[in-house]
Amino acid sequence: MRKYLLMLVTVVALSACSGRDDVLEDIGDVSVPDQLTGCVNRGADGACEKAVCVADDESDCKSWAKACKKHGHIADVRDGHDTCERREAESES
Numbered sequence: 001m002r003k004y005l006l007m008l009v010t011v012v013a014l015s016a017c018s019g020r021d022d023v024l025e026d027i028g029d030v031s032v033p034d035q036l037t038g039c040v041n042r043g044a045d046g047a048c049e050k051a052v053c054v055a056d057d058e059s060d061c062k063s064w065a066k067a068c069k070k071h072g073h074i075a076d077v078r079d080g081h082d083t084c085e086r087r088e089a090e091s092e093s
Contacts, residue, residue: 022071023064023084024048037064040083048086055080 027048030038036056039048053061061082068075068084076083 021067022073022075023053023067024051024071024086027051037061050083050085053082053084084088 014072018072024039024047027037027039029042030040030052036054037052040052041048041050043049046087053059055061061077061080065075065077065084066081068082074085076085
């Protein structure tokens with residue numbers, strides 16, 4: 001039992017240290033007025049190219065914008081109405 005408990009604690013600790021997931025992956029569309037965070041622009045392949053986070057009483061979007069930058073995307077922070085846009089792959093010359 002101790003071995004399983006130790007393994008569970010280790011997994012939880014490592015998950016907490018890894019930070020947020022890529023905010024442009026597995027995100028739903030902004031489709032209803034009370035949904036504050038979601039994809040607003042999808043590419044031809046269905047991948048989210050641009051997402052928005054609107055601050056509310058529960059979140060100020062700071063960690064969301066930080067996760068956006070962490071994954072190499074372009075974060076545009078505008079006082080509680082932030083966007084995250086996928087950076088285009090650089091072409092090799």
